[in-house]
Amino acid sequence: MLTRKNTIIAIILFAVLLTGCYPVWGGNLTGRRVGVFTDSIGTDSYAGQEIDAALKPAYGELRYSHSGWRYDQLLPSADGLVGDPQDEQITVIELGTNDAIQIAGGTWTLDQAKTSIDRWMAEFPASACTVFVEPSTKTLNPKVNTAAQQIIDYLKSLTDTRIRLYDWPQAIQDLYNSDPSHPYPFVDGVHPTQPGQDMLAAGIRTTVDTCP
DSSP states (O other), X not given: OOOHHHHHHHHHHHHHHHHOOOOOOEEOTTSOEEEEEESGGGSTTTTHHHHHHHHTTTSEEEEEEOXXXXXXXXXXXXXXHTOSGGGOSEEEEEOOHHHHXXXXXXXXXXXXXXXXHHHHHHHOTTOXXXXXXXXXXXXXXXXXXXXXXXXXXXXXXXXXXXXXXXXXXXXXXXXXXXXXXXXXXXXXXXXBOHHXXXXXXXXXXXXXXXXX
16 A cells, blocks of 8 residues: 555655755754755755755755755655654755746746645644745746745745745845945856855855754
């Protein structure tokens, strides 16, 4: 009989084969454990290694990334990878960009994205803190930016005291306010350049540090 646990394991194995990712707990395993779940922005091709470098000196870290996935698509893998919920005391969710892209394209809805966010919070009741990285509103597509802002507005409306938000769009705006000549921190409107990767990783670490 195919149990829920076996189904989750099968999904993980398929994802591992598909992506070539073999996520394991690393870093400072005497510290609190942080599960990091990202789309392509958090892969090794972009900000993944920077996120690892920011977190691992102080925390045990498991990072799982999958290009092109929305909140709902990564959740089954996240559920299986953390193992005992007590192993994952802090959750970092760097997702939402693909939700915004598909909302703008008419193949996904804001209500579906909201439901997916709610499911993340329900899935990890033992996690002391959940850090959501707000999706960028600085892409080259105004419709995507509008959808991303709608997702952010929903995140900000949540009253769960475990939630922490890293305001990446504001960090980018602050950068421009301090230096209007600074180069655009994205390769293609979505994926960050090296300065953008460093900014994202530093912001995640700072926000994780605020977790109780």
